[in-house]
Amino acid sequence: MNSHDFNKAAMGILMFMLLAIGVSNLTEVVFEQEPLEANAYPIDTASVASASSADVATENGPSIAELLQTASVEKGESVFKKCAACHTPDNGGANKIGPNLWNVVGRNVASKADYDYSPAMHDHGGTWSYEALDQYLTSPKDYVPKNKMAFAGIKKDTDRASVIMYLRSLSDTPHELPTVEVAEAPAEEAAAPAEATAPDPM
Ligand code: HEC
Numbered sequence: 001m002n003s004h005d006f007n008k009a010a011m012g013i014l015m016f017m018l019l020a021i022g023v024s025n026l027t028e029v030v031f032e033q034e035p036l037e038a039n040a041y042p043i044d045t046a047s048v049a050s051a052s053s054a055d056v057a058t059e060n061g062p063s064i065a066e067l068l069q070t071a072s073v074e075k076g077e078s079v080f081k082k083c084a085a086c087h088t089p090d091n092g093g094a095n096k097i098g099p100n101l102w103n104v105v106g107r108n109v110a111s112k113a114d115y116d117y118s119p120a121m122h123d124h125g126g127t128w129s130y131e132a133l134d135q136y137l138t139s140p141k142d143y144v145p146k147n148k149m150a151f152a153g154i155k156k157d158t159d160r161a162s163v164i165m166y167l168r169s170l171s172d173t174p175h176e177l178p179t180v181e182v183a184e185a186p187a188e189e190a191a192a193p194a195e196a197t198a199p200d201p202m
Contacts, residue, residue, distance in 0.1 A: 061157060062157070063180075064130050064131055064133075064134040064157075064160075064161060064164065064178075065130065065178035065179070065180050066180050067157055067158060067160075067161035068130065068161055068164065068165060068177055068178060069177075069180060071158070071161040071162045071164070071165035072162055072165065073162075073165050073166050073168075073169045075159075075162040075165075075166075076162035076163045076164070076165045076166025076167070076169075077166050079154070079159050079162050079163040079166070080163055080166050082151075082154070083098075083101075083151075083163070085097070086098040086149075086151075087099070087100065087101045088100045088101070088102075089101055089102065089166075089167075089170050090102060090170075091103075091170075091172075095112070095114060095115045098149060099112045099115040099117075100112065100115075101167060101170060102170050102171070103170065103171045104128050104133075104167055104170065105128055105129075105130070105133070105164075105167050105168045105170075105171065105174070105175045106127060106128060106129070106175045107127065107128050108126075108127050108128075109121065109124045109125060109126050109127065109128060109132075110122045110124065117148075118146065118147050118148040119146075120144055120145060120146035120147045120148075121144055121147045121148070124144050124147075130164060130168075130175075130178055133164050133167065134160055134161075134164060137153060137154050137160050137163065137164070138153050138154065138155070138160065139152075139153040140152075140153055
C-alpha cells in the first residue's frame with residue numbers, strides 16, 4: 001500500500017521533471033534553428049555538385065534529356081498552373097495573352113498563324129526542341145531577348161523538366177523522348193549471365 005503510493009508520487013515527480021526538460025529543450029530548438037540550418041546544407045550541395053559535374057559534361061548539373069527520363073506529367077500539370085493565366089493547353093484551345101500550346105514540342109517557333117507574336121519571337125527561328133524549351137523556360141528574356149512573354153522563368157530544373165514533360169503530352173502523337181547514352185554498358189553486362197545459365201545438366 002505505502003510503497004505503491006510512494007511509487008505513484010515518485011512517478012509523478014519524474015514525469016513532471018521530464019516534461020519540464022522537454023519543454024525547455026523544445027524552446028531551445030525553436031529559437032536556435034538558424035545555426036542548425038547552416039550546418040545541414042554545405043555537405044549536401046558539395047557532394048551533389050561534384051557528383052553531377054563528374055558524371056556529366058555540363059556545368060550546371062543534369063541535362064534536360066536526363067531530367068526527362070524521370071520527369072512526371074502529373075507534376076508538370078501542376079507546374080503548368082503558372083502558365084495557365086496566359087496559355088491554354090488543349091487541342092483547339094483559344095490563344096490568350098500567349099498562344100495556345102497544343103503540339104508545341106517540335107513545332108516551329110512562332111508558327112501559330114492565328115497568334116500575333118512579337119517581332120523578336122517572330123524572327124527567332126528554329127523549333128521548340130526540348131533543349132530550346134528548357135532554355136526559354138529558364139529565362140525567357142535571355143533566350144529570346146525582347147520577346148513579350150512576361151514570365152520570369154522556372155529556376156528549378158526538375159520543375160522545368162516536369163512542365164516540358166507535360167507540354168510533350170499535349171499532342172495526339174507525343175514527340176519521342178531523348179535518349180541518354182550512359183545506360184549501354186550495364187545493359188550488355190546484364191544480358192551476359194542469362195546466356196551462361198544453359199549448361200550443367202542434372
Ligand atoms: C504573363 C503571361 C504568360 C505566362 C505566365 C507564360 N507565358 Fe508563355 N507566352 C506568353 C506570350 C505573350 C508569348 C508570346 C511571346 C512573343 O510573341 O514574344 C508566350 C510564348 C510562349 C511559347 C512560345 C510559343 C510559340 O508558339 O512559339 C512557349 C513555348 C511558352 N510561352 C510556354 C510557356 C510556359 C510553359 C509557361 C509556364 C511555365 C508560360 N509560357 C508562361 C505569355 C505568358
